[in-house]
Amino acid sequence: MRVVGWLSGSFLPVMLLWAPALAAPAYHPGFACPRPDGADVLATALCADPVMAKAELDLEKVFYAHRAQEGAGAYPAIKAQAVAYDTALRNTCAIPAAGTPGAVLPVGAAACYVKVTEQQAGEWARSLSGPYAQEAARDIDLHIALQQKLINAGYSSSPMDKADGIYGDGTRTAIKSWQAAYGDSQTGAIADDEVPHVEKLGVSRAVRxxxxxxxxxxxxxxxxxxxxxxxxxxxxGIQRPFLEQLTGPAKYINTYADKTTAYTYMIKNCELTAYEQGGQIQGYGLKVTPSCSVPLTPFIQNSTPTIAELTMGDVSAALDGTARPVADCLESCGNAADPNIGLMVQGSHAEDYVNIEVYAPVVDEPALTAYSDWRDALKKHETDDDILSGKFNCDGKYAAAGLHAMRDVPVKQLFVGRGMSGTGQSINGQCGQ
Incomplete structure (x- = not known):
């Protein structure tokens, strides 16, 4: 996936595309094959030989990682390297220059091409470090599948983009957008520890x-x-008797100040809460465990993993970063109940006004670490009274710090519905909502 500019020029012999992610390997150039004019014998060979095409794509994977690591200021030098490589390749393998009349590919040139291309990829790879080195070392099929995930989830500039294995400016922007939504540092390269989270992306709610x-x-x-x-x-919006055909009678019943009644049910050791208002069930809460989990397909169209497999960062990325990080308490919380950290998003008309809340009680190491990191970020700039007031839940000033802190925290509680959970009511009450 690339953008118009000097990247689309001829400094590299071919810009390759790949068959749809997860299909059987069948690498081929991005231009029409077979070449109607035969102007470049190398291009014609790449059309016919998927092994040569894959070698070229492996090189471009490393080349574009090198380009991203060095930054825009190094583009002229990197372009000169690519031009020099093209010339050296053709000389070494006796491949005629593009446009040579009647040219044919010499015997052994295909094997030579693959060998020289692999050597050049290794040379460029030695200059890489961090996530750029990890990206360049990644299997090409996974490399392209991750690119397609970002496109499908709406992080590319156009839904018509197709994964081509080229991480140009458009893909770098998509990666940075996902990293911002996930709460990670915006390097523009997918690090190894980010791969599982990109793989969890489905089609985002807004796009779907x-x-x-x-x-x-x-x-x-x-x-x-x-x-x-x-x-x-x-x-x-259903009646409670209809729900209780599936759940049986409620184990607990609680009523809130806004006249919402919460009915708690046990379904095969899973704790489900239904929120009733005005005689209708307006929302559902679930204590999430590996055996008590649901896909969120109807609500955020992220259907591959279930909620128990997602972190706060995964949920935020699936919602395009629109959810706000929240905590019902970050300072002087007392011993009455464990505080919660999590995300809230208010549904628009396009989402049928369905709100989503996910939380993690601050009881295990990931949640405790995230809780402490977010609180410490606030303490650098805010007084204890400001933190106690819960203003950080409302003004968005520390939302990025909160999301970054909790991006790897697993989801332990879920609410979906047109109202709010009890935790959500408490948090929004701090904001006067």
Whole structure:
């Protein structure tokens, strides 16, 4: 995926595209094959030989990592390296220059091409470090599949982009946008520890809802697990007796000041809370464990992993960074209950006004570390009274610090619905909402 500019020039012999991610390896150039004019015997050979095409793509993977690491100021020097490589390659392998009339590829030139290209890739790779070195060392199929994930999730400049294995300016911008939404440092290169999180990306809510209708509901499927039947859009606004055909009677009942009643059910040792207001179920909460988990397909279209497999950063990235980091307490919390950190997003008309909240009680190491890091970031600039007031939940001033702190914290509690959970009501109450 590249942008128009000098990148689209002829300083490299070929700019390659790849067949759709996860298809059988069938690498081929990005131009029409076979070449109708035969103006470049090398281009014609690349059309016919996927081994040569893959070698070229492996080189470009390293070349563009080198280019990204060095920055825009080094572009002229990097371009000169590429031109020198093209000339040296053709001389070493006796491949005629582009435009040579009647040229043919010499015997052994294909093997020579692959060998020289691999050597050049290794030479450029030795100058790389950090995430750029990790990117260049990555298997080409995974390299392209990650690029396609970013495109599918709406992080590229155009939904019509296709993964081509070239991490040019457009892909670098997409990576930085994902890193910002995930809460990570914006290097523009995907580090090894970021790979699993990019792989979790589905189609983001904004892109999916704007382009096609939601997937069919599972609410009426008797073969679907009960929790998956409940966490569906058409299960919002229903009457409680209908819900209790799936859940049985409530174990606990609590009523809030806004006349919302929370009914807590146990479904195969999973704790589900249904929030009723005005005689209708307006939202659902779930204590998340590996065995008590649901995909969020109806709500954020991130269907591959279930909520138990996601971190706060994964959820934020799936929501395009629109969720705000929150905590019900960061200072002098007392012993009455464990504080929570998490994310809240308010649904728009395009999302049918469905709100999403995810939380983690501050009880284990990832949550404790995130809680401390966010609190320490605030303490550098704010008084204890400011932190106690919960203003940081409202003004967004420290949202980036909060997201960065909690990006790797697993989700332990989930709420989806048109109202708010009890935790959400407490947090929004600090903001006068």
């Amino acid at each position: 809802w704007a382009s096609q209708p939601p997937e069919p509901s599972l609410s009426s499927d008797p073969d679907a697990p009960p929790l998956q039947r409940i966490f569906q859009l058409d299960m919002l």
